[in-house]
Amino acid sequence: MESLTFRHTTQKALPGTKREAIIGVVASGNLEVLLERVLAPDACEIAIETAINGYGDVWEAVVADFVARAQPGGLRISVNDGGARPDTVSLRLLQGVRLMED
Amino acid sequence: MAVTSASADPTRLSWYEASARQRVAAFLDADTFQEFVGPAERAMSPHLPLFELPRAFDDGIVVGRGRLDGRPVLVAAQEGRFMGGAFGEVHGAKLVGLLRAAGAVTPAAVLILFDTGGVRLQEANAGETAIAEAMRAIAEVRAAGIPVIGLIGGRAGAYGGGGLIAGTCARLAVSEGGRISVSGPEVIETNKGAEEFDSRDRALVWRTMGGKHRRLTGGADAYVADTVAAFRQAALALIDRAPAFDLATLEAEQARLEARLARFGACRDGAEIWVRLGVNDPDAVPAMTDAAFAETVAGVPEASHDAR
Amino acid sequence: MPAKMPLDAILAALFPAGHAVTVAEGLITGEGPFGDGRLVVVGIDGDTALGVEGALMLSRAVLDAVKAGESSGSRAPILVAVDSDSQRMSRRDELLGLNECLAHLAKALLLADHLGHPTVGLIYGHSAAGAFIATALATRVLAALPGADPSVMDLPSVARVTKLPLEKLEAMAASTPVFAPGLDNMVATGAVHVVLDPGQPLDAQLRALIADLPPGDIRDRLGRERGGRPVAQVIAERVVSQARGT
Structure with a gap:
């Protein structure tokens, strides 16, 4: 197991008022994403627990790309990863953000 | 035809394909679900990290309250894709807590939406004990006059201790994909050999422990299509005819199960039992449409009873 | 590990004045004089696997005791003595609804308890999985004798399923009661309430247990106090308190 945490500053807050959402399931090749609107409007923190060690660089890139695209200001995002591929990770993060925008 | 897209009518979701959270949300009246010890509380397994295994924020079970056709219900839903929906310490304690809350x-x-392979081996003693606690709690809830209804149609079925908890419920609804059993096919094959049970023979698995077999023999009280809407309808119907938890019910169950052993004890296959139950064309059962199967069940007196 | 106490010796110690408890094909049924009344005994001996017939034979005996209690008003304590294998693993048992038969046996014991029969489990040998859940674990209080060996699954099988090396599992088992087989670990999780002393009279120890039955299911509290199930009680209580809130 490996724990990774990334902190980003966003240009804006994520729209919407939803306090909390969860999407996905921890399974082989899949992951769950818990989103909580608990941070300052221009802050985003992403904490990852992953079953597969040694992919910190990939996670860093996927997360940076996601933050740039989604501007998830205000969110603390927690990930339990069962060994998902980067495209699955991106998809779940974006799905999660969409739930929070409702 | 069941659909899986989240944008479509949620009640037409495939039960088998849906996640525990999707099932609960679509099963209950819209927007009535309130979760207890939800994911943000991070009540995760204290034991899985020892095994270098990932955890889930809800430990693979969602519990809470909601409304079903306006009536207040408590609901638990297992997530069969996380660790096979197996009972670990936290997972089991959430179900036990929900059942204990029912008394108050x-x-x-x-409603218990089963989707479990049984005990989580990494937490085997905690899981096994929690199953015993859940069965005791179900007995108390039923004795207080509150129906406990099991719904079985997930990918992990209701195996091991999950099968025993299911057998403790007042009523069960099952779909074709739902399997109810103690030892799973792989467990039997591993322990007794492929001659005893070839676990890759899926047709054999369905005939031995699948939804249609359980419904025909009275092991389940309703057989439903693989949609959330069908399970919802079945649950609503079953709530109002749950048997009491008393000596008369258990005497009736004793007689029912003894009669089953006397009549079918020599049968080697589900199809043999179906013939003895009066099913004219047992070979047609596995491929039968839901409507045709409902008609078949209606002709089998043993299938419907209050002895559970 | 201490030697397993044989059933004969247990029965002789429980019933100094004799008894009518018999064993047939590994299934224990019968009763004997106990205090001012009698003690009903059901159970499994000789590491026997519990299948559909066995489960229904035991449930019949339990329901007979319940029926007798309902008509006489004197609700005899029921002892569930267990030295069993796991559930019988066969296609036939599953075909015939083993889950219903095992659950039925557990329900019979739970109903007896509900109607006022003290129910006490006694594990004196092995037991595992479905057979354990349907019998000794369905009682109000579960006692053990030294030499008992309850388990959910043996470590080689756990190794196979978890794909972890056996040596590593053995090392983990030494410090982690939550998954390892054995009596000490089931005591730590709270499933086994108490280990009896075979050097002292068993009948008196059983009478003391019955006189002091816990008011409800205290297994998760014991598991927390003993460290084998550190969080179960807290989680269950949190669910209850949130459910009671508005």
Whole structure:
């Protein structure tokens, strides 16, 4: 197991008022994403627990790309990863953000 | 035809394909679900990290309250894709807590959406003990006059201790994909050999422990299509005809199960049992449409009873 | 590990004045004089696997005791003595609804308890999985004798399923009661309430247990106090308190 945490500053807050959402399931090749609107409007923190060690660089890139695209200001995002591929990770993060925008 | 897209009518979701959270949300009246010890509380397994295994924020079970056709219910839903929906310490404690709460909040029913392979081996002693606690709690809830209804149609089925908990419920609804059993096919094959049970023979698995076999033999009280809407309808119907938990019910169950062993004890296959139950064309059962199967069940007196 | 106490010796110690408890094909049924009344005994001996017939034979005996209690008003304590294998693993048992038969046996014991029969489990040998859940674990209080060996699954099988090396599992088992087989670990999780002393009279120890039955299911509290199930009680209580809130 490996724990990774990334902190980003966003240009804006994520729209919407939803306090909390969860999407996905921890399974082989899949992951769950818990989103909580608990941070300052221009802050985003992403904490990852992953079953597969040694992919910190990939996670860093996927997360940076996601933050740039989604501007998830205000969110603390927690990930339990069962060994998902980067495209699955991106998809779940974006799905999660969409739930929070409702 | 069942659909899986989240944008479509949620009640037409495939039960088998849906996640525990999707099932609960679509099963209950819209927007009535309130979760207890939800994911943000991070009540995760304290044991899985020892095994270098990932955890889930809900430990693979969602519990809470909601409304079903306006009536207040408590509901638990296992997530079969996380660790096979197996009972670990936290997972089991959430179900036990929900059942114990029923005595205090007196809902119209407690609904258990099973999806489990049984005990989580990494937490085997905790899981096994929690199953025993859950069965005791179900007995108490039922004795207080509150129906406990099990719904079985997930990918992990209701195996091991999950099968025993299911057998403790007042009523069960099952779909074709739902399997109810103690030892799973792989467990039997591993312990007794492929001659005893070839676990890759899926047709054999369905004939031995699948939804249609359980419904025909009275092991389940309703057989439903693989949609959330069908399970919802079945649950609503079952709540109002749950048997009491008393000596008369258990005497009736004793007689029912003894009669089953006497009549079918020599049968080697589900199809043989179906013939003895009066099913004219047992070979047609596995491929039967839901409507045709409902008609077949209606002709089998043993299938419907209050002895559970 | 201490030697397993044989059933004959247990029965002789429980019933100094004799008894009518018999064993047939590994299934224990019968009763004997106990205090001012009698003690009903059901159970499994000789590491026997519990299948559909066995489960229904035991449930019949339990329901007979319940029926007798309902008509006489004198609700005899029921002892569930267990030295069993796991559930019988066969296609036939599953075909015939083993889950219903095992659950039925557990329900019979739970109903007896509900109607006022003290129910006490006694594990004196092995037991595992479905057979354990349907019998000794369905009682109000579960006692053990030294030499008992309850388990959910043996470590080689756990190794196979978890794909972890056996040596590593053995090392983990030494410090982690939550998954390892054995009596000490089931005591730590709270499933086994108490280990009896075979050097002292068993009948008196059983009478003391019955006189002091816990008011409800205290297994998760014991598990927390003993460290084998550190969080179960807290989680269950949190669910209850949130359910009771508005």
